[in-house]
Amino acid sequence: xxxxxxxxxxxPEATPLIQFQNVTKRFGDFVAIDDLTxxxxxxxxxxxxxxxxxxxxxxxxxxxxxxxxxxxxINLAGKDIAPVPPNxxxxxxxxQSYALFPHLSVxxxxxxxxxxxxxxKNDINDxxxxxxxLTRLEKxxxxxxxxxxxGQRQRVALARSLAKAPKLLLLDEPLGALxxxxxxxxxxxxxxxxxxxxxTFVIVTHDQEEAMTVASRVAVxxxxxxxxxxxxxxxxxxxxxxxxxxxxxxxxxIEGTATPNGEDSYAISWAEGQSPLKAASAKPFxxxxxxxxxxxxxxxxxxxxxxxxxxxxxxxxxLDIAYLGNISTYHVExxxxxxxxxxxxxxxxxxxxxxxxxxxxxxxxxxxxxVLLAE
Amino acid sequence: xxxxxxxxxxxxxxxFAFLYIPMLILILxxxxxxxxxxxxxxxxxxxxxxxxxxxxxxxxxxxTLKVAVFSSTLATVLGTIAAYVMIxxxxxxxxxxxxxxxxxxxxxxxxxxxxxxxxxxxxxxxxRGVLTIVLAHTTFSMCYVSVVVSSRLVTFDxxxxxxxxxxxxxxxxxxxxxxxxxxxxAVISGWLLAFTLSLDDLVIASFTSGPSATTLPIKxxxxxxxxxxxxxxxxxxxxxAIVTVGVxxxxxxxxxxxxxxxxxxxxxxxxx
Numbered sequence: 001x002x003x004x005x006x007x008x009x010x011x012p013e014a015t016p017l018i019q020f021q022n023v024t025k026r027f028g029d030f031v032a033i034d035d036l037t038x039x040x041x042x043x044x045x046x047x048x049x050x051x052x053x054x055x056x057x058x059x060x061x062x063x064x065x066x067x068x069x070x071x072x073x074i075n076l077a078g079k080d081i082a083p084v085p086p087n088x089x090x091x092x093x094x095x096q097s098y099a100l101f102p103h104l105s106v107x108x109x110x111x112x113x114x115x116x117x118x119x120x121k122n123d124i125n126d127x128x129x130x131x132x133x134l135t136r137l138e139k140x141x142x143x144x145x146x147x148x149x150x151g152q153r154q155r156v157a158l159a160r161s162l163a164k165a166p167k168l169l170l171l172d173e174p175l176g177a178l179x180x181x182x183x184x185x186x187x188x189x190x191x192x193x194x195x196x197x198x199x200t201f202v203i204v205t206h207d208q209e210e211a212m213t214v215a216s217r218v219a220v221x222x223x224x225x226x227x228x229x230x231x232x233x234x235x236x237x238x239x240x241x242x243x244x245x246x247x248x249x250x251x252x253x254i255e256g257t258a259t260p261n262g263e264d265s266y267a268i269s270w271a272e273g274q275s276p277l278k279a280a281s282a283k284p285f286x287x288x289x290x291x292x293x294x295x296x297x298x299x300x301x302x303x304x305x306x307x308x309x310x311x312x313x314x315x316x317x318x319l320d321i322a323y324l325g326n327i328s329t330y331h332v333e334x335x336x337x338x339x340x341x342x343x344x345x346x347x348x349x350x351x352x353x354x355x356x357x358x359x360x361x362x363x364x365x366x367x368x369x370x371v372l373l374a375e
Numbered sequence: 376x377x378x379x380x381x382x383x384x385x386x387x388x389x390x391f392a393f394l395y396i397p398m399l400i401l402i403l404x405x406x407x408x409x410x411x412x413x414x415x416x417x418x419x420x421x422x423x424x425x426x427x428x429x430x431x432x433x434x435x436x437x438x439t440l441k442v443a444v445f446s447s448t449l450a451t452v453l454g455t456i457a458a459y460v461m462i463x464x465x466x467x468x469x470x471x472x473x474x475x476x477x478x479x480x481x482x483x484x485x486x487x488x489x490x491x492x493x494x495x496x497x498x499x500x501x502x503r504g505v506l507t508i509v510l511a512h513t514t515f516s517m518c519y520v521s522v523v524v525s526s527r528l529v530t531f532d533x534x535x536x537x538x539x540x541x542x543x544x545x546x547x548x549x550x551x552x553x554x555x556x557x558x559x560x561a562v563i564s565g566w567l568l569a570f571t572l573s574l575d576d577l578v579i580a581s582f583t584s585g586p587s588a589t590t591l592p593i594k595x596x597x598x599x600x601x602x603x604x605x606x607x608x609x610x611x612x613x614x615x616a617i618v619t620v621g622v623x624x625x626x627x628x629x630x631x632x633x634x635x636x637x638x639x640x641x642x643x644x645x646x647x
Contacts, residue, residue: 064537064541065540065541066537066540085540086537086540087540087542087543087544087545088543092541092542093537093538093541095534095537095538096534097532097534099532099534099535099537099538101535101538101539101553101557102557103556103557112539112542112552113542113543116542116543116544116548117543143643146636146639146640146643147639147640147642147643148643149643149644149646150644152643160538160542161542164542164543
């Protein structure tokens with residue numbers, strides 16, 4: 001990554017826009033957020049990713065002001081926001097259900113927040129027109145929410161929450177109600193609008209592809225804790241735990257014990273009668289320590305003939321093939337019973353593929369392809 | 376759709392006959408020439424004319440209307456507030472007790488409600504008249520309004536209110552600008568319900584009315600005790616007509632609205 005790239009989290013001088021300081025939130029006995037500390041910087045597109053019930057929505061609702069932390073402090077631009085009610089915060093939210101006011105037109109919906117600020121009428125007109133242009137809704141200004149399509153409603157909700165030019169925009173599963181194609185288009189629109197307005201976006205989603213596409217950084221959450229915060233590529237390439245590796249994309253996890261074998265290199269014994277796997281890791285492992293090798297299926301090469309000069313080589317039988325058109329995922333069963341997934345691009349016509357179900361194949365990968373994880 | 380079987384036809388006929396034959400007879404005899412209620416002597420509208428001359432009836436009708444408008448308005452305000460608090464306040468100590476107490480008057484015998492109100496008004500020295508009937512009717516129709524409004528509030532998407540707060544509204548503004556306009560149909564039907572309940576209430580009104588104010592149901596009831604007159608039939612027919620027109624209009628309007636909304640939604644999805 002070059003030095004001009006947007007990465008304020010790597011700059012020790014940068015002051016974060018939002019700071020969660022040891023925040024805990026309990027609902028009765030249930031701990032929704034567990035002693036959580038994190039910084040989010042200005043102009044970031046920050047994704048909170050996790051399964052339902054992991055606390056991501058609670059975090060967002062605390063930022064909006066609908067929930068208050070049980071313990072700890074949340075700062076926005078250096079000020080504690082606990083005593084500030086939702087209607088006085090420079091934070092706006094786009095709701096999962098969009099929450100458009102059904103009795104008001106698109107225009108009035110967008111103007112709603114501006115009118116509450118006692119903004120002069122001409123300024124309101126200008127601002128609403130600007131928002132309509134930004135979200136390409138000029139033609140629908142006079143319509144009621146039920147007279148427009150789902151995708152248009154989503155854009156109205158976005159325009160309404162951006163109209164007051166908040167310091168921070170919260171998006172709660174903003175694309176959940178759209179079909180896949182529209183969702184992908186909208187993801188790029190969102191990124192475009194975020195860049196144009198320079199607003200800090202925090203998005204809550206359970207869709208890992210969505211988080212990976214739009215976000216500058218992704219926080220993977222589980223049980224009220226943040227497991228890992230990093231850029232999408234680092235989350236994917238160097239997950240810090242089996243949980244993260246497994247949550248983001250597909251992965252093969254092979255359990256074994258490590259034996260140091262030269263600098264940053266380990267031999268992993270993983271099944272009886274199999275030669276140990278070679279894996280590189282900058283993180284130290286001690287002799288005999290339990291570990292997991294996580295390898296993405298696309299980094300495993302599948303061959304009908306035995307290849308030469310590879311770091312790791314195993315033989316197995318094709319159990320299943322998931323054909324996705326552009327790529328195929330092969331489920332290969334090893335003699336030990338372990339199933340390894342290997343992905344290959346379908347560069348040739350399917351009729352010319354040299355292996356199929358029940359065929360014996362060779363799987364290989366380099367020592368640096370996998371990540372060595374302690375837990 | 377299945378065609379009507381003979382069984383369905385018979386049940387339908389019996390059911391409707393059971394419900395409407397008494398009213399049909401009443402309507403028929405309101406156009407009777409004869410003063411004797413049970414003897415048909417030809418078609419006439421003279422009893423309607425005489426009704427308009429009867430000042431006692433007209434006064435009672437005026438009182439009834441005043442009472443119905445005031446009490447249903449008051450009941451709607453109180454009932455809506457009660458429903459809102461019950462649905463929105465979340466859990467607090469004694470919540471079940473409170474909500475139970477709001478609905479209790481629904482099942483309370485009217486005689487008891489009427490008697491207790493009478494005792495109260497005598498106790499605090501309030502002269503019985505229009506004011507006491509309004510208060511009494513507000514008390515018992517409020518719970519009906521609150522039932523209607525709270526059933527709407529249960530399905531109300533709370534994120535709408537949160538969105539209003541998020542965009543800078545105070546709690547009161549959020550209620551006035553967002554919640555109230557959206558639940559307005561339920562509030563209006565609550566008002567209509569309270570209005571009709573007040574119009575035809577006899578028991579509670581007879582406990583709480585005084586010599587200065589008599590409502591139409593009381594008037595009719597006392598007139599009938601002296602013998603059924605065709606005038607009463609005419610009056611009742613007018614009331615039936617008003618109610619019928621009201622109900623049919625209301626259902627037509629709401630059906631039309633639903634159809635239009637559905638059409639517009641489909642059009643929007645097609646255009647997208």
